[in-house]
Amino acid sequence: MSQTVSMEKIVSFCKRRGFVYQSSEIYGGIRSSYDYGPLGVELKKNIKEEWWRRLVHMRDDVVGLDSAIIQHPRVWEASGHTGTFNDMLVESRTSGRRYRADHLIEEATETDAEGLSAEEMTEIIRTDDRIKDPADGGRDFTEVRPFNLMFETYTGPVKGPENLAFLRPETAQGIFTNFKNVLDTSRVKVPFGIAQQGKSFRNEITPGNFIFRTREFEQMEMEFFVEPGTDEQWHEFWIEERWNWYTSLGINPDNLRRYEHPEEKLSHYSKRTVDIEYNFPFAGWSELEGIANRTDYDLKQHAEHSGENLEYIDQTTNQRYYPYVIEPAGGPDRIMLAFLSDAFTEEEVNGEERTVLKLHPRIAPIKAAVFPLSKKEPVSTVARELYDDLKGDYRIFYDDSGSIGRRYRRQDEAGTPFCVTVDFDTMDDNSVTIRDRDTMQQERIPLAAVRERLQKLISG
Numbered sequence: 444m445s446q447t448v449s450m451e452k453i454v455s456f457c458k459r460r461g462f463v464y465q466s467s468e469i470y471g472g473i474r475s476s477y478d479y480g481p482l483g484v485e486l487k488k489n490i491k492e493e494w495w496r497r498l499v500h501m502r503d504d505v506v507g508l509d510s511a512i513i514q515h516p517r518v519w520e521a522s523g524h525t526g527t528f529n530d531m532l533v534e535s536r537t538s539g540r541r542y543r544a545d546h547l548i549e550e551a552t553e554t555d556a557e558g559l560s561a562e563e564m565t566e567i568i569r570t571d572d573r574i575k576d577p578a579d580g581g582r583d584f585t586e587v588r589p590f591n592l593m594f595e596t597y598t599g600p601v602k603g604p605e606n607l608a609f610l611r612p613e614t615a616q617g618i619f620t621n622f623k624n625v626l627d628t629s630r631v632k633v634p635f636g637i638a639q640q641g642k643s644f645r646n647e648i649t650p651g652n653f654i655f656r657t658r659e660f661e662q663m664e665m666e667f668f669v670e671p672g673t674d675e676q677w678h679e680f681w682i683e684e685r686w687n688w689y690t691s692l693g694i695n696p697d698n699l700r701r702y703e704h705p706e707e708k709l710s711h712y713s714k715r716t717v718d719i720e721y722n723f724p725f726a727g728w729s730e731l732e733g734i735a736n737r738t739d740y741d742l743k744q745h746a747e748h749s750g751e752n753l754e755y756i757d758q759t760t761n762q763r764y765y766p767y768v769i770e771p772a773g774g775p776d777r778i779m780l781a782f783l784s785d786a787f788t789e790e791e792v793n794g795e796e797r798t799v800l801k802l803h804p805r806i807a808p809i810k811a812a813v814f815p816l817s818k819k820e821p822v823s824t825v826a827r828e829l830y831d832d833l834k835g836d837y838r839i840f841y842d843d844s845g846s847i848g849r850r851y852r853r854q855d856e857a858g859t860p861f862c863v864t865v866d867f868d869t870m871d872d873n874s875v876t877i878r879d880r881d882t883m884q885q886e887r888i889p890l891a892a893v894r895e896r897l898q899k900l901i902s903g
């Protein structure tokens with residue numbers, strides 16, 4: 444990774460190469476909303492697929508689920524979101540801007556303010572001269588008050604309190620409310636997990652850092668149900684497992700660390716939480732995902748609020764109990780930003796600057812490009828045939844315009860790990876050149892071996 448890569452550079456690169464655009468740009472854009480372009484949608488999809496492959500398809504103790512975004516409002520009462528899913532909001536009277544009070548305090552005083560009460564934060568902001576409105580330096584603030592992050596909406600034509608509903612702020616609760624359904628309709632036995640990916644919504648007071656924090660985003664969450672008493676071991680297992688997922692996909696381990704939540708700052712449902720953090724070049728160490736021991740809190744809450752018995756019955760021992768839950772919870776948008784930051788490289792090759800995205804082949808948006816050296820027959824026909832042969836397996840790109848050097852540079856920027864060139868010699872020796880993005884080494888291999896070679900290189 445180039446240590447100097449700035450947020451501006453990543454943002455403009457993402458726009459220029461079709462990874463991420465500002466949403467509604469032709470109308471001036473809307474803050475904190477982003478659209479994923481042709482390369483970005485492939486990259487994010489690959490990240491989600493790798494997560495699903497590793498957590499669901501590679502295991503026989505995890506099943507998948509896809510629950511609704513709009514759920515019964517009582518779900519959010521039971522989970523605690525209606526009462527406590529708040530950030531502390533403060534408004535500057537001089538600029539009219541709103542801030543997260545904990546962030547304002549932390550930035551000015553370099554102390555940890557998370558978890559303080561509204562009254563405590565109000566007092567600190569009132570008395571500490573270092574805390575100023577970042578917009579105009581003013582020191583006239585309102586009282587700090589809790590602000591609920593859930594997006595409200597109404598179901599049906601009548602906008603009344605009886606039709607009030609929420610867009611889910613996390614995917615996890617849909618898993619808990621379906622716990623019994625999954626138990627009754629599949630053959631899972633504790634310990635087992637239910638995994639889910641999908642959109643979540645939070646009305647963040649200060650979204651920012653590009654796709655790191657937005658109001659609409661995706662989550663990848665898995666609730667792993669275990670027998671109480673085995674929860675601490677399983678927690679360690681999943682922290683390790685999730686760490687290995689990042690490094691196996693090429694993230695530099697020097698840019699990863701564990702962050703242990705101090706006991707007094709734990710969420711109301713958590714016995715222990717460890718975050719995996721990434722050292723973003725523009726934001727420093729920040730959470731990529733949290734791995735929490737949620738205990739039996741959620742199942743018990745839903746049992747109490749719904750009146751359903753959500754206990755697990757161990758068929759062998761006939762014991763009934765509420766399982767404990769280990770939850771790895773991450774977001775593919777934020778994780779994609781980490782992969783992009785880690786892979787973005789500017790280097791000098793033979794006196795020329797090249798920009799290259801050194802993405803792991805498994806997540807690279809385009810796996811290989813096929814270049815005919817000439818647009819003419821028979822080179823172009825052979826190249827087309829090769830492209831047609833490969834394209835069902837992966838996203839493959841066909842490019843016959845510009846010099847080979849320029850075509851390589853375009854693919855380097857897109858993160859395409861392999862380029863295959865069909866040239867005039869191919870007609871005689873039935874071989875092609877395959878070029879590696881990172882080493883730029885070229886190798887001559889038989890045309891008939893390309894497919895198998897790519898499979899090996901990509902899938903490992």
Ligand code: ATP
Pocket residue numbers: 613645647654655656657658659660661662730731732733772773774775776777778
């Ligand atoms: P933060 O402290 O950064 O607000 P959080 O601890 O509230 O995050 P969780 O509730 O643990 O986040 O959500 C799990 C994951 O979902 C996060 O690790 C992150 O990857 C992703 N996520 C949460 N909020 C956002 C957001 N506003 N934009 C993008 N991704 C998000």
